[in-house]
Amino acid sequence: MASLEEKVNCVLWLIELKSTAAVQRRFRTHYNKEAPHRNSISKWMKKYKETGSVNDKPRSGRPRVSEEIVASVEETFEASPRKSLRQVSLELRLPRSTVQKILRTRLHTKAYRLQVHQMLEEDYHARLTFCHQFNEKLSNDDTFLSNLMFSGEATFHVSGKVNRHNCHIGGTENPPESVEHERDSPKVNVWCALGKNQVIGPFFSEGCVVNGDSYLEMLQNHFIPQLEQLGLMENIVFQQDSAPCHFALQVRQFLHEKFPNRWIGRGGPFSWPPHSPDLTPLDFFLWRHVKTNVHSTKPQSLEDLQARITDVIAGITENQLENVFLELQNRITLCIGNDGRCVEN
Secondary structure, three states: OOOHHHHHHHHHHHHHHOOHHHHHHHHHHHHOOOOOOHHHHHHHHHHHHHHOOOOOOOOOOOOOOOHHHHHHHHHHHHHOOOOOHHHHHHHHOOOHHHHHHHHHHHOOOOOOHHHHHHHHHHHHHHHHHHHHHHHHHHHHOOOHHHHEEEEEEEEEEOOOOEOOOOOOOOOOOOOHHHHOOOOOOOEEEEEEEEEOOOEEEEEEEEOOOOOHHHHHHHHHHHHHHHHHHHOOOOOOEEEOOOOHHHHOHHHHHHHHHHOOOOEEOOOOOEOOOOOOHHHOHHHHHHHHHHHHHHOOOOOOOHHHHHHHHHHHHHOOOHHHHHHHHHHHHHHHHHHHHOOOOOOOO
16 A cells, blocks of 8 residues: 555656656656556546545545455465465455455455566566666677567467467557457468568468477578578577477577577577567567558458568568667667566557
8 A cells, every 4th residue: 555655756746747657667766666556646646636635535334444454365365376366255254355356456456466476576687687788789799789680470360360469459540350259260370580671581380389399390491591591690699589489498409509699588598588578579560560551451361361461571661670679779778767667668
């Protein structure tokens, strides 16, 4: 629970900064702890405008849940984040609705998120370390950014569905297909590598789950031959995220052989931080750019979908890629300023 001083400062900062997100960032810097939810900050501002105070009005009727009960719920989930609402309700002899309300309105979270929050605190440190290492490499090697090549995959459906973890839909309005639900829509997995001067790919794999063997086969039969054809093998610094297929032993051995001390990823010489799509050009630019253009009208078939994806990627200009890498550097700087926390899109 926020103290009176914290509430007052949040209101004053909101008046100054005009943004709840900016208030949250200043709160973290000032108090060195997690910021209140943006809804709470807005509620305090509304209360201040209406009453001239951030204090709660006197209440009548049923008493509020005591701080001791709130603390007991919080301690229970911190000790066992996987416990269900029903289990906690039975252990603490509280109605399930009370436990749920405490989590939502007093602790501003859900039961399953407590474990994720703890993991993210560690991720912040990993992201911050990566960003500092990234800037150090930029300072020590003038060719580092030009040689850096990011990679990733996304799944595209003829119906317009897309893996929400891999792709955001940009544009002034969502493609109409995104609101449709079509069972068993034909789909294709798309893999690309994106550098400052070119995009390599797309490489397609239809309707199959990507595993270590299929991913390694794609690298061996498609990506590496194209790098060799372009004369880029000797200098490329290759990046991949922490997907399970990327961490397969045979994949890591192959990358150590082909990119000695020149690849970024889990288990690599330069570690890629988990939960960092905001730092990956394919996530914050490529997939949303392709999705927007490919689904401006509905593809008629899987072949039409693949042709559209190929055309859109082929149409990406060097000027666009230059701007993407400028945005990457900006996001690295913002991530450091946010103490490793995510950069808003």
